[in-house]
Amino acid sequence: MILPVDFYRRPTLEVARDLIGKVLVYRAKQGVTAGAIVEVEAYIGEDDPACHAAAGPTERNAPLYGPPGRAYVYLNYGLHDMMNAVTEEEGHPAAVLIRALEPLEGLPLMRRRRSRAPWRKGKPPVSDHELCRGPGNLCRAMGITLADNTRPLTRGPLTIHDRGITHPEIVWSQRIGIRVGTEHHWRATVRDHRSVSGKRY
DNA sequence: CGTTCGATGCACT
DNA sequence: GTGCATCGAACGT
Numbered sequence: 473m474i475l476p477v478d479f480y481r482r483p484t485l486e487v488a489r490d491l492i493g494k495v496l497v498y499r500a501k502q503g504v505t506a507g508a509i510v511e512v513e514a515y516i517g518e519d520d521p522a523c524h525a526a527a528g529p530t531e532r533n534a535p536l537y538g539p540p541g542r543a544y545v546y547l548n549y550g551l552h553d554m555m556n557a558v559t560e561e562e563g564h565p566a567a568v569l570i571r572a573l574e575p576l577e578g579l580p581l582m583r584r585r586r587s588r589a590p591w592r593k594g595k596p597p598v599s600d601h602e603l604c605r606g607p608g609n610l611c612r613a614m615g616i617t618l619a620d621n622t623r624p625l626t627r628g629p630l631t632i633h634d635r636g637i638t639h640p641e642i643v644w645s646q647r648i649g650i651r652v653g654t655e656h657h658w659r660a661t662v663r664d665h666r667s668v669s670g671k672r673y
Numbered sequence: 674c675g676t677t678c679g680a681t682g683c684a685c686t
Numbered sequence: 687g688t689g690c691a692t693c694g695a696a697c698g699t
Contacts (some may be wrong), residue, residue, distance in 0.1 A: 513691070522691065537675055550682030552692050569691060591680075591694070607693050649691055669692095 475632050476630060480540035484494065484559040484566040488660050491568055495576065498614045499629045503581045505614050507604045508637055510665045514658040515556070515619040516566045522653030525565030531593045536565035537621050539578040543630060545611075545621040551666070552608030555616050557632065567607025571659075573604035574667045575613070582613035605668040640665075643673040 480487055496504040507543065515523040524533040524546070531567045535544040535558055544556040544567050556567035575582055582603045586592060589612060611617070613647035616630065625632050641663040646654050663670045 515691075527685080530685070546684090546691090547682065549680080549692050551680070554691060569693085589693090589699080595694095603694060606692070647689090647691075651690085653691095 473634050474627070475541075475634060477539075477541040477626055480557060480559050480625075481561060482559065484516045485658065487559045488568045488658070489558070489642060490514045491570070491580060491632070491659055492642050492662060493592070493607045495635045495637070496573055496610075496614065497547055497577075497631050497633055498616065500615045502671065503578050505578035505582055507576075507577075507610070507614070508635075509570060509572075510574050510640070510662040511570075511572035511668045512596075512660050513569040513571060514566070514656075514660075515569060516560075516658070520567060520656070522619045522647065522650040523565065523567075524639050529565075532538045536567055537563060538552060538622065541624060541626050543616075543620050543623045543625060544545055545616060545618055548608070553611040554607045555611050555620070558584065563586075568626045569607060570610065571607045572661075572667050573610050573614075574665065575603045579603060580614075584612050585657050586617060588612075601666045605667050609669075645671070646673060 512629050518525050539562045542558045548554050556569050558567045560566045603613045620660050643663050644657045645659045647659045
C-alpha cells in the first residue's frame with residue numbers, strides 16, 4: 473500500500489520514525505528498483521540551522537515550503553543527489569532525508585548505475601548491502617535525480633510503500649555530515665543494520 | 674580501527 | 687567567491 477499524503481502531514485520526527493522499514497520504489501524505463509528505508513534524518517523549520525530553510529525561502533528550497541508528500545531533491549558537493557520527503561503542513565518547511573536503504577529489488581540495475589559513477593571506473597562492483605548505503609549512493613542506485621524534485625510520492629514512478637515489514641528496532645542519534653545543528657538527535661537508524669551509513673548503534 | 678583530503682556544480686551572498 | 691545534509695582513497699595507529 474502506498475503511503476497517503478496524511479502520512480507526511482504530521483510532525484517530522486514522527487514521520488521520520490515511521491519511514492524506517494517502509495519501502496522506496498522507483499519504476500524507471502530500465503526497470504524497477506526498491507529498498508527498505510534503514511536510515512533517515514529530520515530537518516525541521518527555519519530555526520533548525522542545518523535545514524535548508526534556515527535562511528528563509530529561496531528558489532532552491534521552495535519544495536520544503538510546499539505541500540507534504542513530495543520529493544525534495546537537490547545536488548550536493550556538485551556530485552551527489554539527495555532525496556527528502558517533504559513533511560508537515562504547507563508553509564512549514566521540513567523534510568526527512570532518506571540516507572540509506574536495504575536493497576530489495578533490481579539489484580543488478582542498482583549495481584550497473586553505481587558502476588557508472590566516474591569515480592568507480594575500473595573499480596570492483598560494490599556488494600549488495602552497500603548499493604544504497606549513503607544518501608548520494610542510494611540516489612544513484614535508484615536513478616533518483618534533480619528531475620524528480622517536487623514529484624509526489626503518492627503516485628507516479630517514485631513512491632513509498634508500507635509492505636508490512638515488522639517493527640525494526642530504531643535508534644536515535646546525532647545527525648551526521650553537518651557542521652551546525654549537531655545537538656539534535658534527529659537521525660533514526662535500524663539498530664546495527666549493515667546498510668546504514670556512518671556510525672551504527 | 675581512525676582521521677584527512679580532493680573531486681565537483683551550483684545556489685546563495 | 688564561498689561553502690556545502692558526500693564519497694572513497696590515502697594515509698596513520
